[in-house]
Amino acid sequence: MAGELDFLFYPRSVAVIGASHVPGKVGNAIMRSITANFNGKVYAVNVKGGEIEVNGKKFKVYKSVKEIPDEIDVAVIAVPARFVPDVIDECGEKGVKGAVVISAGFKEAGRADLEEELVKRARKWGIRVVGPNCLGVTNLENGFDCNFNPPERQARPKFGSIAFMSQSGAFGAAILDWAARHEVGMSKFISLGNMADLDESDFMLYLKDDPKTKVITAYIEGVKDGRKFFNVAKETTKVKPVIILKAGRTEAGAKAAASHTGSLAGSYKIYEAAFEQSGVLSAKSMRQLFNYAKALAMQKPAQGDRVAIVTNGGGAGVMMSDGLLEAGLKLAELSEETREKFRKAIEEGKLPEHMSYKNPIDVIGDAPSSRYELAIRYALEDPNVDVLAVIALFQSPALDEGIVDVMEKVQEYGKPIVFVAPGGEFPEKMARRIEEKGVPVFETVEDGVDAVYALVKYGLYLKELQSF
Amino acid sequence: MAGELDFLFYPRSVAVIGASHVPGKVGNAIMRSITANFNGKVYAVNVKGGEIEVNGKKFKVYKSVKEIPDEIDVAVIAVPARFVPDVIDECGEKGVKGAVVISAGFKEAGRADLEEELVKRARKWGIRVVGPNCLGVTNLENGFDCNFNPPERQARPKFGSIAFMSQSGAFGAAILDWAARHEVGMSKFISLGNMADLDESDFMLYLKDDPKTKVITAYIEGVKDGRKFFNVAKETTKVKPVIILKAGRTEAGAKAAASHTGSLAGSYKIYEAAFEQSGVLSAKSMRQLFNYAKALAMQKPAQGDRVAIVTNGGGAGVMMSDGLLEAGLKLAELSEETREKFRKAIEEGKLPEHMSYKNPIDVIGDAPSSRYELAIRYALEDPNVDVLAVIALFQSPALDEGIVDVMEKVQEYGKPIVFVAPGGEFPEKMARRIEEKGVPVFETVEDGVDAVYALVKYGLYLKELQSF
Numbered sequence: 001m002a003g004e005l006d007f008l009f010y011p012r013s014v015a016v017i018g019a020s021h022v023p024g025k026v027g028n029a030i031m032r033s034i035t036a037n038f039n040g041k042v043y044a045v046n047v048k049g050g051e052i053e054v055n056g057k058k059f060k061v062y063k064s065v066k067e068i069p070d071e072i073d074v075a076v077i078a079v080p081a082r083f084v085p086d087v088i089d090e091c092g093e094k095g096v097k098g099a100v101v102i103s104a105g106f107k108e109a110g111r112a113d114l115e116e117e118l119v120k121r122a123r124k125w126g127i128r129v130v131g132p133n134c135l136g137v138t139n140l141e142n143g144f145d146c147n148f149n150p151p152e153r154q155a156r157p158k159f160g161s162i163a164f165m166s167q168s169g170a171f172g173a174a175i176l177d178w179a180a181r182h183e184v185g186m187s188k189f190i191s192l193g194n195m196a197d198l199d200e201s202d203f204m205l206y207l208k209d210d211p212k213t214k215v216i217t218a219y220i221e222g223v224k225d226g227r228k229f230f231n232v233a234k235e236t237t238k239v240k241p242v243i244i245l246k247a248g249r250t251e252a253g254a255k256a257a258a259s260h261t262g263s264l265a266g267s268y269k270i271y272e273a274a275f276e277q278s279g280v281l282s283a284k285s286m287r288q289l290f291n292y293a294k295a296l297a298m299q300k301p302a303q304g305d306r307v308a309i310v311t312n313g314g315g316a317g318v319m320m321s322d323g324l325l326e327a328g329l330k331l332a333e334l335s336e337e338t339r340e341k342f343r344k345a346i347e348e349g350k351l352p353e354h355m356s357y358k359n360p361i362d363v364i365g366d367a368p369s370s371r372y373e374l375a376i377r378y379a380l381e382d383p384n385v386d387v388l389a390v391i392a393l394f395q396s397p398a399l400d401e402g403i404v405d406v407m408e409k410v411q412e413y414g415k416p417i418v419f420v421a422p423g424g425e426f427p428e429k430m431a432r433r434i435e436e437k438g439v440p441v442f443e444t445v446e447d448g449v450d451a452v453y454a455l456v457k458y459g460l461y462l463k464e465l466q467s468f
Numbered sequence: 469m470a471g472e473l474d475f476l477f478y479p480r481s482v483a484v485i486g487a488s489h490v491p492g493k494v495g496n497a498i499m500r501s502i503t504a505n506f507n508g509k510v511y512a513v514n515v516k517g518g519e520i521e522v523n524g525k526k527f528k529v530y531k532s533v534k535e536i537p538d539e540i541d542v543a544v545i546a547v548p549a550r551f552v553p554d555v556i557d558e559c560g561e562k563g564v565k566g567a568v569v570i571s572a573g574f575k576e577a578g579r580a581d582l583e584e585e586l587v588k589r590a591r592k593w594g595i596r597v598v599g600p601n602c603l604g605v606t607n608l609e610n611g612f613d614c615n616f617n618p619p620e621r622q623a624r625p626k627f628g629s630i631a632f633m634s635q636s637g638a639f640g641a642a643i644l645d646w647a648a649r650h651e652v653g654m655s656k657f658i659s660l661g662n663m664a665d666l667d668e669s670d671f672m673l674y675l676k677d678d679p680k681t682k683v684i685t686a687y688i689e690g691v692k693d694g695r696k697f698f699n700v701a702k703e704t705t706k707v708k709p710v711i712i713l714k715a716g717r718t719e720a721g722a723k724a725a726a727s728h729t730g731s732l733a734g735s736y737k738i739y740e741a742a743f744e745q746s747g748v749l750s751a752k753s754m755r756q757l758f759n760y761a762k763a764l765a766m767q768k769p770a771q772g773d774r775v776a777i778v779t780n781g782g783g784a785g786v787m788m789s790d791g792l793l794e795a796g797l798k799l800a801e802l803s804e805e806t807r808e809k810f811r812k813a814i815e816e817g818k819l820p821e822h823m824s825y826k827n828p829i830d831v832i833g834d835a836p837s838s839r840y841e842l843a844i845r846y847a848l849e850d851p852n853v854d855v856l857a858v859i860a861l862f863q864s865p866a867l868d869e870g871i872v873d874v875m876e877k878v879q880e881y882g883k884p885i886v887f888v889a890p891g892g893e894f895p896e897k898m899a900r901r902i903e904e905k906g907v908p909v910f911e912t913v914e915d916g917v918d919a920v921y922a923l924v925k926y927g928l929y930l931k932e933l934q935s936f
Binding site for chain 1: 492497576577578617618620621622623634635636637638639640641642643644645646648649650687689713715716717718719720721723724725727728729752753754755780781782783784785786787789790791792793794799822824826828830833861862863864865890891892893894895896911912913914
């Protein structure tokens with residue numbers, strides 16, 4: 001914790017302005033979210049005063065933030081838009097540092113004037129603003145969660161190392177829910193809203209120095225300030241990967257974006273070039289975004305683009321070969337030394353006669369984990385191999401659970417590894433166990449291809465940087 | 469049931485040759501699979517004789533198929549490769565119609581001679597052969613299941629209307645396991661193996677007339693006879709959709725395929741042209757294969773390529789617009805009449821002021837199901853709309869469960885509908901309920917794009933056919 005915006009994610013005390021005792025109301029849902037896991041101090045504010053009960057705890061309701069007998073770091077504001085500027089003034093008088101404005105009814109509803117007024121007042125007091133028209137911020141580390149979606153509709157992901165920013169609140173919520181379901185760990189979520197003050201670049205800069213965030217991801221329709229974004233992205237990607245799902249890539253998408261967030265999406269070609277030059281990985285879909293992120297959160301970037309595949313199924317090896325080449329990667333050509341090792345091991349009966357040790361290395365359907373281990377070691381010892389993709393079809397009972405330990409051990413070579421385990425319940429269970437050992441596991445071959453691509457693409461970007 | 473190969477999928481009596489009492493052995497696993505749900509007669513055969521117990525039932529073990537005091541429709545053979553030709557002769561003497569040869573050790577292991585011998589003997593007796601070197605056939609309707617993968621490692625999907633053929637046994641097994649996990653229903657699974665006799669075209673022809681199969685899917689690396697395949701595919705796609713995942717598309721993939729199934733994959737361009745001309749949908753990934761299949765199994769093909777989107781999240785609408793355009797589809801331009809309906813409904817307070825009724829139609833985050841219904845009806849009544857994509861972000865508690873009934877009712881317009889519900893547990897639960905009403909639901913926007921693409925692509929192919 002050393003960032004300028006730490007107070008927004010690690011507040012000691014929070015005021016919920018517009019707190020309500022009526023279930024279903026936004027001001028009630030926010031109280032419910034914030035008090036569920038957060039152990040900072042939470043104060044309720046509502047002009048009506050009184051008392052409210054949330055999550056089994058009673059809260060006195062202050063009529064104004066100014067009445068609270070304590071310092072307040074962050075105000076979460078959920079009052080009708082027209083009252084927000086005055087509430088900001090009260091926050092200013094109180095010495096509040098940050099305002100998370102959940103309320104809608106500003107620029108997106110044709111009230112740019114109200115939004116300007118909000119910013120003007122905030123600037124006067126030096127208050128930084130998230131939103132308006134957003135789900136606020138969620139810090140999965142300390143439970144500070146402004147999101148008004150109830151947990152029974154939108155689960156929260158476990159704490160992990162991927163940060164996510166979204167220009168779409170609704171889509172952001174869907175992603176959190178999806179991440180929870182797929183056991184993807186997140187550090188911080190930021191619903192950017194109208195970005196009247198703080199924008200995607202400000203948060204990227206904060207997340208760059210956030211020790212709890214290893215990978216920064218974002219859904220955006222358009223950036224607020226191109227130059228600022230480009231410079232911040234360039235600095236950030238030197239330190240950690242940035243992955244962006246940019247919507248509004250096509251003409252129809254751009255039109256839809258204009259009517260959604262008012263983003264002038266601009267030509268996607270310009271975005272593509274900016275991403276490329278600043279080392280940002282551009283994802284085309286939600287799954288790709290998280291395939292990239294999971295790989296980079298768990299493994300080191302690759303030193304080159306030569307991929308070895310070890311598989312117990314020929315067909316999956318063929319598919320992976322196709323996918324890698326279609327993504328612009330290369331299949332490693334195994335060195336003569338490596339081939340000699342395989343020949344010898346086959347001669348000695350340590351590996352089966354009919355296996356293939358061309359790349360993809362096919363250890364065949366009856367491979368136990370010990371056979372995987374040998375093949376994986378030979379592949380990783382080869383100087384022609386930069387990244388390893390292991391495919392395991394767990395439907396064959398020959399493949400024992402020892403593969404979990406194998407995957408732990410073979411990380412000693414320091415080369416990035418991606419694991420693919422297609423299928424249903426059993427592979428899913430094994431996947432979670434292998435991930436506990438640090439190797440990311442993917443459900444389909446195409447997800448695995450994404451993962452390898454991200455490790456190579458970002459790795460090559462870093463390498464190019466170093467050569468200057 | 470009227471197809472020539474019915475005896476292979478609906479045998480009255482089956483002999484498992486190579487049946488074993490040793491758990492873990494293939495001949496034991498096959499007995500376990502076949503006797504789990506199948507209610508035809510099952511006989512065990514092993515030169516050793518004796519008795520074995522499987523799934524709590526005792527079976528007398530006949531020393532030869534010829535000793536069985538009953539007619540045998542199908543022999544499932546799992547004896548060492550070198551014995552298979554003689555076993556075929558015994559089957560011939562017994563009058564067996566079909567042999568499912570699970571045993572490996574033929575062409576794929578350098579024993580093309582043994583495979584030729586197998587075919588020669590089978591032809592002599594008029595026995596049709598599945599395999600060798602395969603997982604056999606699985607009929608999800610009657611439980612006739614030769615697959616030796618144990619259920620704790622590879623689940624079986626529920627009975628449904630998608631047939632699947634695979635040139636890779638291991639990958640086929642992974643797909644069955646995956647389909648079970650994702651509640652995709654299948655009619656029949658065929659592990660093609662070496663295709664010494666029956667090949668992908670023979671089975672396609674059978675499935676074309678199979679009343680239990682609505683959609684035919686396949687994983688292939690190369691077809692056995694290009695001309696035969698093309699002709700059969702052309703006839704089949706007139707009756708039902710055929711979707712093929714062709715691996716070995718790239719140079720590296722083709723090389724890997726050559727060493728896997730010995731397929732001379734040939735130029736992918738030639739395959740692409742053949743698929744295009746014969747109306748086969750070509751999928752690039754496992755997910756795409758099933759996105760296409762699920763859509764076509766549940767909805768009618770579209771009459772045109774103009775897509776309307778109804779969404780409660782602007783961002784998801786933008787992403788869907790991008791995806792549709794990138795897939796070569798069009799966003800429908802709503803008619804003046806439709807726009808007038810929306811204007812009026814907004815005036816009358818039936819729809820909210822700030823919604824967008826350009827396409828994507830954004831009913832906004834606080835939309836209840838009644839608002840969806842109105843917007844969906846307006847879209848489907850529009851003659852400019854051929855297909856509808858509904859996106860629901862269930863994370864918002866405003867969206868009530870009435871949406872299930874809405875989706876049932878709006879099918880009355882006869883236009884194909886695809887539903888997208890991104891997120892975690894709650895959307896998944898709603899998805900299954902909406903699917904019970906006949907509308908296919910997808911987990912991500914990109915899956916939904918695939919679905920719409922398949923409905924349009926196949927629909928336009930059929931339309932073109934009619935115009936000749």
